[in-house]
Amino acid sequence: MRTYLDCIPCFVDQALRAGRIATDDEKKLKGILDEVGMMLRDIPLENTPPETGMLIYDKVRKITGVFDPYKKLKRESTEKALALYPSLKSKVEQSNDKLLTAIRIAIAGNVIDFGPNKSFDIEEEIDDVLTKDFAIFDYDEFKDYFGNTNEILYLGDNAGETVFDRILIEELKKPVTYVVRAVPVINDATCEDALQAGINEVATVISSGTSAPGTILKTCNAEFKAAYNKSNFIISKGQGNYEGLSNENRPIFFLLKVKCHVIAQDVGVNVGDIVLKGMNV
Protein backbone atom coordinates (compact mmCIF):
# COMPACT_ATOMS: atom_id res chain seq x y z
CA MET A 1 0.00 0.00 0.00
CA ARG A 2 1.23 3.48 -0.84
CA THR A 3 1.58 6.26 1.69
CA TYR A 4 -1.46 8.53 1.74
CA LEU A 5 -1.29 12.19 2.71
CA ASP A 6 -3.22 11.39 5.88
CA CYS A 7 -0.40 9.06 6.97
CA ILE A 8 1.90 12.05 7.39
CA PRO A 9 0.27 13.82 10.37
CA CYS A 10 -0.15 10.32 11.83
CA PHE A 11 3.63 9.69 11.53
CA VAL A 12 4.26 12.86 13.54
CA ASP A 13 1.67 11.87 16.11
CA GLN A 14 3.10 8.35 16.43
CA ALA A 15 6.62 9.72 16.83
CA LEU A 16 5.45 11.81 19.78
CA ARG A 17 3.57 8.94 21.37
CA ALA A 18 6.48 6.52 20.98
CA GLY A 19 8.87 9.16 22.29
CA ARG A 20 6.70 9.64 25.35
CA ILE A 21 6.80 5.93 26.10
CA ALA A 22 10.60 6.21 26.14
CA THR A 23 11.11 9.52 27.92
CA ASP A 24 9.42 12.49 29.54
CA ASP A 25 12.28 14.83 28.63
CA GLU A 26 10.52 17.59 26.69
CA LYS A 27 13.69 18.65 24.87
CA LYS A 28 14.26 15.16 23.55
CA LEU A 29 10.62 14.88 22.53
CA LYS A 30 10.80 18.21 20.71
CA GLY A 31 14.01 16.93 19.11
CA ILE A 32 12.17 13.87 17.81
CA LEU A 33 9.41 16.03 16.33
CA ASP A 34 11.96 18.38 14.74
CA GLU A 35 13.85 15.49 13.14
CA VAL A 36 10.70 13.73 11.99
CA GLY A 37 9.50 17.04 10.55
CA MET A 38 12.66 17.34 8.50
CA MET A 39 12.23 13.76 7.28
CA LEU A 40 8.82 14.44 5.77
CA ARG A 41 10.13 15.85 2.52
CA ASP A 42 12.12 12.65 1.98
CA ILE A 43 9.07 10.42 2.27
CA PRO A 44 7.87 9.50 -1.22
CA LEU A 45 4.15 8.79 -1.34
CA GLU A 46 5.04 5.68 -3.37
CA ASN A 47 6.67 4.08 -0.32
CA THR A 48 4.63 1.89 2.00
CA PRO A 49 3.89 3.46 5.40
CA PRO A 50 5.93 0.92 7.41
CA GLU A 51 9.06 1.98 5.50
CA THR A 52 8.62 5.40 7.00
CA GLY A 53 7.60 3.90 10.33
CA MET A 54 10.95 2.13 10.38
CA LEU A 55 12.82 5.43 10.02
CA ILE A 56 10.66 7.19 12.59
CA TYR A 57 10.96 4.57 15.29
CA ASP A 58 14.68 4.39 14.61
CA LYS A 59 14.83 8.14 15.23
CA VAL A 60 12.94 7.66 18.51
CA ARG A 61 15.45 5.00 19.59
CA LYS A 62 18.43 7.18 18.69
CA ILE A 63 17.23 10.40 20.29
CA THR A 64 15.89 8.85 23.49
CA GLY A 65 18.63 6.23 23.78
CA VAL A 66 15.91 3.66 24.55
CA PHE A 67 16.20 0.67 22.26
CA ASP A 68 12.83 -0.90 23.05
CA PRO A 69 10.43 1.70 24.49
CA TYR A 70 7.47 -0.67 24.40
CA LYS A 71 9.27 -3.55 26.15
CA LYS A 72 7.31 -3.30 29.40
CA LEU A 73 3.99 -2.75 27.62
CA LYS A 74 4.67 -5.72 25.36
CA ARG A 75 5.47 -7.96 28.32
CA GLU A 76 2.29 -6.86 30.08
CA SER A 77 0.20 -7.41 26.94
CA THR A 78 1.51 -10.95 26.62
CA GLU A 79 0.91 -11.68 30.29
CA LYS A 80 -2.64 -10.41 30.03
CA ALA A 81 -3.23 -12.43 26.88
CA LEU A 82 -1.80 -15.57 28.50
CA ALA A 83 -4.25 -15.13 31.36
CA LEU A 84 -7.05 -15.13 28.79
CA TYR A 85 -5.70 -18.20 26.98
CA PRO A 86 -7.81 -20.85 28.81
CA SER A 87 -11.06 -18.99 28.21
CA LEU A 88 -10.13 -18.39 24.55
CA LYS A 89 -9.41 -22.09 24.13
CA SER A 90 -12.76 -23.02 25.59
CA LYS A 91 -14.52 -20.59 23.24
CA VAL A 92 -12.95 -22.50 20.34
CA GLU A 93 -13.82 -25.88 21.84
CA GLN A 94 -17.44 -24.92 22.36
CA SER A 95 -18.00 -23.47 18.91
CA ASN A 96 -19.59 -25.12 15.88
CA ASP A 97 -16.85 -23.97 13.52
CA LYS A 98 -13.63 -24.20 15.48
CA LEU A 99 -11.41 -22.95 12.67
CA LEU A 100 -13.56 -19.85 12.14
CA THR A 101 -13.74 -19.11 15.85
CA ALA A 102 -9.95 -19.41 16.07
CA ILE A 103 -9.65 -16.99 13.12
CA ARG A 104 -11.97 -14.55 14.89
CA ILE A 105 -9.91 -14.81 18.06
CA ALA A 106 -6.70 -14.18 16.12
CA ILE A 107 -8.31 -11.05 14.65
CA ALA A 108 -9.52 -9.90 18.08
CA GLY A 109 -5.91 -10.03 19.28
CA ASN A 110 -4.97 -7.63 16.51
CA VAL A 111 -6.43 -4.78 18.56
CA ILE A 112 -3.36 -4.92 20.84
CA ASP A 113 -1.58 -2.30 18.75
CA PHE A 114 0.06 0.82 20.13
CA GLY A 115 0.72 2.29 16.66
CA PRO A 116 -2.61 3.71 15.50
CA ASN A 117 -4.42 2.96 18.77
CA LYS A 118 -4.47 5.25 21.73
CA SER A 119 -6.43 2.85 23.88
CA PHE A 120 -8.32 -0.42 23.64
CA ASP A 121 -10.08 -2.96 25.82
CA ILE A 122 -9.10 -6.47 24.83
CA GLU A 123 -11.94 -8.23 26.65
CA GLU A 124 -14.57 -6.02 24.98
CA GLU A 125 -12.81 -6.61 21.70
CA ILE A 126 -13.03 -10.38 21.97
CA ASP A 127 -16.78 -10.29 22.58
CA ASP A 128 -17.22 -7.92 19.67
CA VAL A 129 -15.09 -9.79 17.14
CA LEU A 130 -16.56 -13.18 18.03
CA THR A 131 -20.00 -12.11 16.92
CA LYS A 132 -19.68 -9.33 14.36
CA ASP A 133 -19.96 -9.78 10.60
CA PHE A 134 -16.84 -9.72 8.48
CA ALA A 135 -16.63 -6.81 6.01
CA ILE A 136 -14.64 -9.09 3.71
CA PHE A 137 -15.03 -12.82 4.28
CA ASP A 138 -12.99 -15.01 1.93
CA TYR A 139 -13.42 -18.00 4.21
CA ASP A 140 -14.25 -20.49 1.46
CA GLU A 141 -11.04 -19.58 -0.39
CA PHE A 142 -9.17 -19.79 2.92
CA LYS A 143 -10.43 -23.33 3.50
CA ASP A 144 -9.65 -24.35 -0.11
CA TYR A 145 -6.07 -23.13 0.07
CA PHE A 146 -5.66 -24.50 3.55
CA GLY A 147 -6.87 -27.93 2.41
CA ASN A 148 -4.25 -27.99 -0.32
CA THR A 149 -1.23 -26.95 1.72
CA ASN A 150 1.10 -28.91 3.91
CA GLU A 151 2.54 -25.94 5.74
CA ILE A 152 1.63 -22.41 6.64
CA LEU A 153 3.69 -19.23 6.76
CA TYR A 154 2.17 -17.05 9.46
CA LEU A 155 3.23 -13.39 9.64
CA GLY A 156 2.82 -12.19 13.21
CA ASP A 157 2.10 -8.63 14.18
CA ASN A 158 2.00 -7.47 17.80
CA ALA A 159 3.16 -8.82 21.15
CA GLY A 160 0.21 -10.17 23.12
CA GLU A 161 -1.60 -10.77 19.85
CA THR A 162 0.87 -13.63 19.60
CA VAL A 163 -1.14 -15.56 22.22
CA PHE A 164 -4.26 -15.14 20.11
CA ASP A 165 -2.28 -16.32 17.09
CA ARG A 166 -1.26 -19.39 19.05
CA ILE A 167 -4.93 -20.33 19.41
CA LEU A 168 -5.32 -20.24 15.63
CA ILE A 169 -2.04 -22.07 15.02
CA GLU A 170 -3.15 -24.86 17.37
CA GLU A 171 -6.36 -25.16 15.38
CA LEU A 172 -4.57 -25.34 12.03
CA LYS A 173 -2.95 -28.65 13.01
CA LYS A 174 -0.32 -28.38 10.25
CA PRO A 175 3.32 -27.23 10.42
CA VAL A 176 3.47 -23.46 10.87
CA THR A 177 6.39 -21.08 10.50
CA TYR A 178 5.72 -17.98 12.59
CA VAL A 179 7.46 -14.77 11.50
CA VAL A 180 8.48 -11.98 13.87
CA ARG A 181 10.31 -8.66 13.48
CA ALA A 182 14.10 -8.64 13.88
CA VAL A 183 14.22 -5.40 15.88
CA PRO A 184 11.69 -4.01 18.37
CA VAL A 185 9.44 -1.45 16.67
CA ILE A 186 6.31 -0.12 18.37
CA ASN A 187 4.83 -3.15 20.15
CA ASP A 188 5.42 -5.50 17.23
CA ALA A 189 6.36 -9.01 18.26
CA THR A 190 10.02 -9.99 18.21
CA CYS A 191 11.39 -13.46 18.85
CA GLU A 192 11.46 -12.83 22.58
CA ASP A 193 7.77 -11.87 22.57
CA ALA A 194 6.85 -14.96 20.56
CA LEU A 195 8.70 -17.16 23.06
CA GLN A 196 6.91 -15.52 25.97
CA ALA A 197 3.62 -16.42 24.28
CA GLY A 198 4.77 -20.02 23.81
CA ILE A 199 4.64 -19.83 20.02
CA ASN A 200 7.81 -21.93 19.87
CA GLU A 201 5.82 -24.86 21.31
CA VAL A 202 3.41 -24.85 18.36
CA ALA A 203 5.42 -23.38 15.45
CA THR A 204 8.88 -22.69 14.12
CA VAL A 205 9.72 -19.07 14.92
CA ILE A 206 11.81 -17.12 12.40
CA SER A 207 12.67 -13.46 12.03
CA SER A 208 11.77 -11.56 8.87
CA GLY A 209 14.93 -9.54 9.38
CA THR A 210 13.12 -6.25 9.24
CA SER A 211 12.98 -3.41 11.71
CA ALA A 212 9.90 -2.00 9.97
CA PRO A 213 6.48 -2.26 11.65
CA GLY A 214 5.30 -4.40 8.74
CA THR A 215 6.64 -6.85 6.18
CA ILE A 216 8.67 -4.80 3.68
CA LEU A 217 10.26 -7.45 1.48
CA LYS A 218 13.29 -5.39 0.49
CA THR A 219 14.21 -5.03 4.16
CA CYS A 220 13.78 -8.74 4.92
CA ASN A 221 16.49 -11.39 5.27
CA ALA A 222 17.22 -14.28 2.87
CA GLU A 223 15.75 -16.95 5.16
CA PHE A 224 12.41 -15.19 5.33
CA LYS A 225 12.34 -14.34 1.64
CA ALA A 226 13.00 -18.00 0.73
CA ALA A 227 10.14 -19.13 2.99
CA TYR A 228 7.88 -16.42 1.60
CA ASN A 229 8.62 -17.19 -2.02
CA LYS A 230 7.94 -20.91 -1.73
CA SER A 231 4.87 -20.68 0.48
CA ASN A 232 1.48 -21.42 -1.01
CA PHE A 233 -0.44 -20.42 2.06
CA ILE A 234 0.45 -17.24 3.88
CA ILE A 235 -1.53 -15.79 6.77
CA SER A 236 -0.73 -12.13 7.33
CA LYS A 237 -1.84 -10.45 10.53
CA GLY A 238 -2.59 -6.78 10.97
CA GLN A 239 -2.29 -3.46 9.24
CA GLY A 240 1.51 -3.18 9.00
CA ASN A 241 1.86 -6.46 7.14
CA TYR A 242 -1.04 -5.52 4.88
CA GLU A 243 0.57 -2.17 4.11
CA GLY A 244 3.81 -3.88 3.19
CA LEU A 245 2.37 -6.72 1.11
CA SER A 246 -0.89 -5.52 -0.44
CA ASN A 247 0.74 -5.04 -3.85
CA GLU A 248 2.72 -8.29 -3.89
CA ASN A 249 1.84 -11.38 -5.93
CA ARG A 250 1.87 -14.32 -3.49
CA PRO A 251 -1.33 -15.97 -2.23
CA ILE A 252 -1.91 -14.23 1.09
CA PHE A 253 -4.82 -14.21 3.49
CA PHE A 254 -4.95 -10.96 5.43
CA LEU A 255 -6.54 -11.17 8.87
CA LEU A 256 -7.00 -7.80 10.45
CA LYS A 257 -9.04 -5.37 12.40
CA VAL A 258 -9.17 -2.06 10.53
CA LYS A 259 -7.95 0.66 12.86
CA CYS A 260 -7.51 3.77 10.72
CA HIS A 261 -9.43 5.43 7.93
CA VAL A 262 -6.51 5.27 5.50
CA ILE A 263 -6.39 1.48 5.65
CA ALA A 264 -10.19 1.37 5.58
CA GLN A 265 -10.18 3.32 2.34
CA ASP A 266 -7.45 1.22 0.79
CA VAL A 267 -9.15 -2.06 1.70
CA GLY A 268 -12.58 -0.67 0.82
CA VAL A 269 -14.19 -1.14 4.23
CA ASN A 270 -14.90 0.97 7.35
CA VAL A 271 -12.85 1.68 10.46
CA GLY A 272 -13.64 -1.00 13.06
CA ASP A 273 -14.41 -3.65 10.45
CA ILE A 274 -12.88 -7.11 10.60
CA VAL A 275 -11.43 -8.59 7.46
CA LEU A 276 -10.47 -12.03 6.14
CA LYS A 277 -9.22 -11.09 2.71
CA GLY A 278 -7.58 -13.46 0.26
CA MET A 279 -5.19 -11.88 -2.24
CA ASN A 280 -4.02 -13.60 -5.43
CA VAL A 281 -6.27 -16.56 -4.65
Add this chain to the structure above:
Amino acid sequence: MRTYLDCIPCFVDQALRAGRIATDDEKKLKGILDEVGMMLRDIPLENTPPETGMLIYDKVRKITGVFDPYKKLKRESTEKALALYPSLKSKVEQSNDKLLTAIRIAIAGNVIDFGPNKSFDIEEEIDDVLTKDFAIFDYDEFKDYFGNTNEILYLGDNAGETVFDRILIEELKKPVTYVVRAVPVINDATCEDALQAGINEVATVISSGTSAPGTILKTCNAEFKAAYNKSNFIISKGQGNYEGLSNENRPIFFLLKVKCHVIAQDVGVNVGDIVLKGMNV
Protein backbone atom coordinates in the same frame (compact mmCIF):
# COMPACT_ATOMS: atom_id res chain seq x y z
CA MET B 1 -0.41 30.08 26.33
CA ARG B 2 2.76 28.25 25.35
CA THR B 3 2.94 25.66 22.59
CA TYR B 4 2.61 22.14 23.94
CA LEU B 5 4.19 19.13 22.25
CA ASP B 6 0.71 17.90 21.32
CA CYS B 7 0.18 21.07 19.29
CA ILE B 8 2.83 19.95 16.82
CA PRO B 9 1.12 16.92 15.23
CA CYS B 10 -2.03 19.07 15.25
CA PHE B 11 -0.23 21.80 13.23
CA VAL B 12 0.65 19.20 10.60
CA ASP B 13 -2.90 17.88 10.56
CA GLN B 14 -4.36 21.38 10.27
CA ALA B 15 -2.00 22.24 7.43
CA LEU B 16 -3.26 19.22 5.49
CA ARG B 17 -6.90 20.01 6.18
CA ALA B 18 -6.53 23.67 5.22
CA GLY B 19 -4.58 22.66 2.11
CA ARG B 20 -7.37 20.32 1.10
CA ILE B 21 -9.92 23.11 1.37
CA ALA B 22 -7.79 25.06 -1.12
CA THR B 23 -6.76 22.34 -3.55
CA ASP B 24 -6.95 18.66 -4.39
CA ASP B 25 -3.53 18.68 -6.07
CA GLU B 26 -1.66 15.97 -4.19
CA LYS B 27 1.76 17.39 -5.10
CA LYS B 28 0.88 20.77 -3.64
CA LEU B 29 -0.54 19.14 -0.53
CA LYS B 30 2.62 17.07 -0.09
CA GLY B 31 4.57 20.29 -0.62
CA ILE B 32 2.66 21.95 2.22
CA LEU B 33 3.39 19.01 4.54
CA ASP B 34 7.08 19.02 3.54
CA GLU B 35 7.42 22.75 4.23
CA VAL B 36 5.49 22.59 7.48
CA GLY B 37 7.68 19.65 8.51
CA MET B 38 10.79 21.72 7.96
CA MET B 39 9.28 24.58 9.98
CA LEU B 40 8.85 22.44 13.09
CA ARG B 41 12.39 22.86 14.34
CA ASP B 42 11.94 26.64 14.23
CA ILE B 43 8.88 26.57 16.48
CA PRO B 44 9.94 27.43 20.02
CA LEU B 45 7.64 25.89 22.62
CA GLU B 46 7.60 29.32 24.29
CA ASN B 47 5.61 30.78 21.40
CA THR B 48 1.83 30.79 21.47
CA PRO B 49 0.19 28.32 19.07
CA PRO B 50 -1.46 31.00 16.89
CA GLU B 51 1.99 32.41 16.09
CA THR B 52 2.77 29.11 14.44
CA GLY B 53 -0.72 28.92 12.99
CA MET B 54 -0.02 32.22 11.25
CA LEU B 55 3.08 30.78 9.56
CA ILE B 56 1.34 27.55 8.62
CA TYR B 57 -1.72 29.12 7.06
CA ASP B 58 0.56 31.57 5.24
CA LYS B 59 2.39 28.55 3.80
CA VAL B 60 -0.94 27.08 2.68
CA ARG B 61 -1.83 30.35 0.94
CA LYS B 62 1.54 30.58 -0.80
CA ILE B 63 1.75 26.98 -1.99
CA THR B 64 -1.85 26.66 -3.14
CA GLY B 65 -2.11 30.22 -4.45
CA VAL B 66 -5.49 30.48 -2.70
CA PHE B 67 -5.62 33.54 -0.48
CA ASP B 68 -8.77 32.65 1.43
CA PRO B 69 -9.44 28.89 1.28
CA TYR B 70 -12.30 29.06 3.77
CA LYS B 71 -14.10 31.94 2.02
CA LYS B 72 -17.04 29.84 0.80
CA LEU B 73 -17.33 27.93 4.08
CA LYS B 74 -17.26 31.20 6.02
CA ARG B 75 -20.00 32.70 3.85
CA GLU B 76 -22.15 29.60 4.30
CA SER B 77 -21.56 29.57 8.06
CA THR B 78 -22.70 33.17 8.32
CA GLU B 79 -25.76 32.53 6.15
CA LYS B 80 -26.71 29.56 8.28
CA ALA B 81 -26.21 31.57 11.47
CA LEU B 82 -28.27 34.46 10.11
CA ALA B 83 -31.11 32.04 9.44
CA LEU B 84 -30.95 31.04 13.11
CA TYR B 85 -30.86 34.66 14.31
CA PRO B 86 -34.64 35.10 14.92
CA SER B 87 -34.89 31.93 16.98
CA LEU B 88 -31.75 32.86 18.94
CA LYS B 89 -33.23 36.29 19.67
CA SER B 90 -36.44 34.75 20.93
CA LYS B 91 -34.49 32.38 23.20
CA VAL B 92 -32.92 35.47 24.80
CA GLU B 93 -36.26 37.28 25.04
CA GLN B 94 -37.94 34.33 26.72
CA SER B 95 -35.21 33.70 29.27
CA ASN B 96 -35.10 34.82 32.92
CA ASP B 97 -31.51 36.02 32.64
CA LYS B 98 -31.17 37.58 29.21
CA LEU B 99 -27.52 38.53 29.60
CA LEU B 100 -26.54 35.01 30.61
CA THR B 101 -28.56 33.44 27.81
CA ALA B 102 -26.89 35.78 25.33
CA ILE B 103 -23.48 34.76 26.74
CA ARG B 104 -24.41 31.10 26.33
CA ILE B 105 -25.48 31.72 22.74
CA ALA B 106 -22.21 33.52 22.01
CA ILE B 107 -20.34 30.50 23.38
CA ALA B 108 -22.47 28.08 21.34
CA GLY B 109 -21.42 29.96 18.20
CA ASN B 110 -17.79 29.29 19.09
CA VAL B 111 -18.22 25.72 17.84
CA ILE B 112 -18.13 27.05 14.24
CA ASP B 113 -14.38 26.51 14.06
CA PHE B 114 -12.59 24.65 11.26
CA GLY B 115 -9.22 24.73 13.06
CA PRO B 116 -9.41 21.98 15.68
CA ASN B 117 -12.85 20.74 14.59
CA LYS B 118 -13.45 18.22 11.88
CA SER B 119 -17.20 18.49 12.09
CA PHE B 120 -19.90 20.01 14.23
CA ASP B 121 -23.66 20.48 14.34
CA ILE B 122 -24.54 24.03 15.28
CA GLU B 123 -28.19 23.34 16.12
CA GLU B 124 -27.24 20.52 18.51
CA GLU B 125 -24.58 22.76 19.96
CA ILE B 126 -27.04 25.53 20.78
CA ASP B 127 -29.33 23.18 22.69
CA ASP B 128 -26.37 21.75 24.56
CA VAL B 129 -24.72 25.04 25.52
CA LEU B 130 -28.01 26.66 26.59
CA THR B 131 -28.47 24.11 29.35
CA LYS B 132 -25.10 22.72 30.36
CA ASP B 133 -23.15 23.82 33.44
CA PHE B 134 -20.13 26.06 33.01
CA ALA B 135 -16.79 24.49 34.01
CA ILE B 136 -15.61 27.97 34.99
CA PHE B 137 -18.31 30.54 35.69
CA ASP B 138 -17.02 33.99 36.66
CA TYR B 139 -20.40 35.55 35.94
CA ASP B 140 -20.53 37.68 39.09
CA GLU B 141 -17.17 39.23 38.19
CA PHE B 142 -18.39 39.69 34.63
CA LYS B 143 -21.44 41.61 35.83
CA ASP B 144 -19.35 43.72 38.25
CA TYR B 145 -16.90 44.75 35.57
CA PHE B 146 -19.66 45.24 33.06
CA GLY B 147 -21.54 47.51 35.49
CA ASN B 148 -18.48 49.72 35.86
CA THR B 149 -17.59 50.13 32.20
CA ASN B 150 -18.88 52.49 29.56
CA GLU B 151 -17.59 50.55 26.60
CA ILE B 152 -16.61 47.04 25.65
CA LEU B 153 -13.79 45.68 23.54
CA TYR B 154 -15.04 42.46 21.98
CA LEU B 155 -12.49 40.14 20.33
CA GLY B 156 -14.27 38.12 17.67
CA ASP B 157 -13.21 34.67 16.58
CA ASN B 158 -14.90 32.85 13.70
CA ALA B 159 -17.17 33.76 10.79
CA GLY B 160 -20.73 32.65 11.53
CA GLU B 161 -19.95 32.87 15.24
CA THR B 162 -20.16 36.61 14.52
CA VAL B 163 -23.96 36.34 14.32
CA PHE B 164 -24.02 34.72 17.75
CA ASP B 165 -21.75 37.50 19.00
CA ARG B 166 -24.21 40.02 17.63
CA ILE B 167 -26.90 38.58 19.91
CA LEU B 168 -24.67 39.21 22.92
CA ILE B 169 -23.62 42.64 21.73
CA GLU B 170 -27.28 43.64 21.35
CA GLU B 171 -27.88 42.52 24.93
CA LEU B 172 -24.92 44.49 26.30
CA LYS B 173 -26.58 47.78 25.33
CA LYS B 174 -23.32 49.72 25.65
CA PRO B 175 -20.87 50.87 22.96
CA VAL B 176 -18.93 47.90 21.63
CA THR B 177 -15.78 47.77 19.50
CA TYR B 178 -15.69 44.46 17.66
CA VAL B 179 -12.26 43.21 16.61
CA VAL B 180 -11.62 41.04 13.55
CA ARG B 181 -8.51 39.57 11.90
CA ALA B 182 -6.76 41.62 9.20
CA VAL B 183 -6.10 38.67 6.89
CA PRO B 184 -8.20 35.55 6.33
CA VAL B 185 -6.83 32.66 8.40
CA ILE B 186 -8.78 29.41 8.82
CA ASN B 187 -12.40 30.52 9.16
CA ASP B 188 -11.61 33.39 11.49
CA ALA B 189 -13.79 36.44 10.96
CA THR B 190 -12.41 39.32 8.91
CA CYS B 191 -14.09 42.67 8.39
CA GLU B 192 -16.05 41.30 5.44
CA ASP B 193 -17.41 38.45 7.56
CA ALA B 194 -18.40 40.83 10.35
CA LEU B 195 -20.26 43.02 7.85
CA GLN B 196 -22.09 40.01 6.45
CA ALA B 197 -23.26 39.25 9.99
CA GLY B 198 -24.43 42.84 10.45
CA ILE B 199 -21.99 43.52 13.29
CA ASN B 200 -21.44 47.02 11.89
CA GLU B 201 -25.07 47.83 12.77
CA VAL B 202 -24.47 47.15 16.45
CA ALA B 203 -20.75 47.84 17.01
CA THR B 204 -17.69 49.61 15.63
CA VAL B 205 -15.69 47.05 13.66
CA ILE B 206 -11.89 47.32 13.73
CA SER B 207 -9.10 45.03 12.60
CA SER B 208 -6.50 43.78 15.06
CA GLY B 209 -4.01 43.90 12.22
CA THR B 210 -2.98 40.30 12.69
CA SER B 211 -2.97 37.40 10.29
CA ALA B 212 -2.67 34.95 13.18
CA PRO B 213 -5.68 32.80 14.17
CA GLY B 214 -5.68 34.49 17.56
CA THR B 215 -4.77 37.80 19.18
CA ILE B 216 -0.97 37.95 19.27
CA LEU B 217 -0.28 41.47 20.52
CA LYS B 218 3.11 41.83 18.85
CA THR B 219 1.50 41.20 15.47
CA CYS B 220 -1.34 43.69 16.04
CA ASN B 221 -1.66 47.23 14.69
CA ALA B 222 -1.42 50.47 16.67
CA GLU B 223 -5.17 51.19 16.55
CA PHE B 224 -6.01 47.86 18.13
CA LYS B 225 -3.23 48.06 20.69
CA ALA B 226 -4.41 51.49 21.80
CA ALA B 227 -7.99 50.22 22.21
CA TYR B 228 -6.74 47.12 24.02
CA ASN B 229 -4.49 49.03 26.42
CA LYS B 230 -7.17 51.49 27.50
CA SER B 231 -10.04 49.01 27.76
CA ASN B 232 -11.28 47.99 31.19
CA PHE B 233 -13.66 45.38 29.89
CA ILE B 234 -12.52 42.95 27.25
CA ILE B 235 -14.53 40.00 26.02
CA SER B 236 -12.37 37.44 24.24
CA LYS B 237 -14.01 34.72 22.18
CA GLY B 238 -12.58 31.31 21.47
CA GLN B 239 -9.43 29.29 21.78
CA GLY B 240 -7.12 31.30 19.50
CA ASN B 241 -7.66 34.52 21.42
CA TYR B 242 -7.20 32.67 24.70
CA GLU B 243 -3.95 31.15 23.46
CA GLY B 244 -2.66 34.57 22.50
CA LEU B 245 -3.74 36.47 25.61
CA SER B 246 -3.77 34.03 28.52
CA ASN B 247 -0.49 35.40 29.91
CA GLU B 248 -1.30 39.11 29.45
CA ASN B 249 -2.24 41.51 32.22
CA ARG B 250 -5.44 43.25 31.09
CA PRO B 251 -8.85 42.40 32.56
CA ILE B 252 -10.26 39.92 30.08
CA PHE B 253 -13.29 37.66 30.15
CA PHE B 254 -12.71 34.57 28.03
CA LEU B 255 -15.83 33.00 26.54
CA LEU B 256 -15.14 29.71 24.89
CA LYS B 257 -16.04 26.16 24.15
CA VAL B 258 -13.02 23.94 24.85
CA LYS B 259 -12.30 21.94 21.71
CA CYS B 260 -8.93 20.26 22.28
CA HIS B 261 -7.23 18.52 25.18
CA VAL B 262 -4.25 20.90 25.15
CA ILE B 263 -6.46 23.92 25.85
CA ALA B 264 -8.46 21.85 28.32
CA GLN B 265 -5.29 21.09 30.26
CA ASP B 266 -4.09 24.69 30.16
CA VAL B 267 -7.44 26.06 31.36
CA GLY B 268 -7.88 23.22 33.84
CA VAL B 269 -11.15 21.85 32.44
CA ASN B 270 -12.28 19.06 30.09
CA VAL B 271 -12.77 18.91 26.34
CA GLY B 272 -16.35 19.94 25.55
CA ASP B 273 -16.62 22.21 28.58
CA ILE B 274 -17.89 25.77 28.32
CA VAL B 275 -16.01 28.52 30.07
CA LEU B 276 -16.66 32.08 31.24
CA LYS B 277 -13.31 32.88 32.77
CA GLY B 278 -12.27 36.26 34.10
CA MET B 279 -8.53 37.00 34.06
CA ASN B 280 -6.89 39.79 36.08
CA VAL B 281 -10.25 40.63 37.60
